[in-house]
Amino acid sequence: MANIYDIETYEPSESIGYLMTRVKVEMLAALDRELAADAHLSALGVTSAQFVVMVRLVGTADRKSASDLCKDLSYDAGAMTRMIDRLEKKGLVRRMRCVKDRRLIYLEATEAGRAAYPRMLEISVAVQNRFLRGMEPQDARRLRDYLARMLHNAG
Amino acid sequence: MANIYDIETYEPSESIGYLMTRVKVEMLAALDRELAADAHLSALGVTSAQFVVMVRLVGTADRKSASDLCKDLSYDAGAMTRMIDRLEKKGLVRRMRCVKDRRLIYLEATEAGRAAYPRMLEISVAVQNRFLRGMEPQDARRLRDYLARMLHNAG
DNA sequence: CTACAATATCAGCCTAGGCAGATATATGTT
């Protein structure tokens, strides 16, 4: 299996790792700016990281525990505890101890959380569309497949 | 110009933003692990973030100031000051006040920095090749072009 | 030349993630 890069010809500024890191920074920064600027959401002070957690709770079907979220998001467990503290304090999320396995804490979006969600999602979709400007749907599918493969290769 | 995503059909888990954020986390985590595990580099305690700065100093031709690096890397200026403090403390980088514009501080890799660089680069290339496993060179070029376009769209 | 704006670096404060260790619960083994 052929390697993509070799040391002799490797161009850091054009490498996929470099570009991806920068795009990620810029995209989350844009999301943070626009979440903070929104008339309704600014009161909640929702950050991009908090939004990403809300997506997993509201935007996906199955019930999630804190550790599920850590796996879903490549996120540290200690950091997740405090993340949920913040979301709970803002009234967006509820903790519910699982009765079958009392180690688990299931998480649930509150009414307020579900109410705020559509606007957050709208902003996130708009930001992504802006970054994908000029691409055909076929390009976006390819890009998505490349990223999915890389995530798979991460093991 | 058509939007890629619309709210009704948007699937968070398959979105490019979500996937990219996760791939970036996994890739830098892998780089950190392997930099820390390397026999020669572990003594220096070089992190992925520090490596990225070294790339800009050793791996590119032109002389760089701290603020150049901030622009190159979408990095905060205050954080960059401390980043350079750490690299200087490890003996990998030198500060040199510019005589023409005394606000500027040019940065230069030391002998030790240049000596350690090839091995860092080797590890970085290996990590990226692992994440790109199974892709044809044509796919990697496409992926790179997509990312470059997104970075351009960031403005 | 002076006043004012722009730029580069730096220092202080705050926030937040990673890691190690503690506790509680569950699972598997003997």
Next chain:
DNA sequence: AACATATATCTGCCTAGGCTGATATTGTAG
């Protein structure tokens, strides 16, 4: 049942980035 092992959450500590304001220097308008 007793014990060890694994898992989930939480807490304390450390590191590091973002933001704000301070200082020094440069560029610019009058």
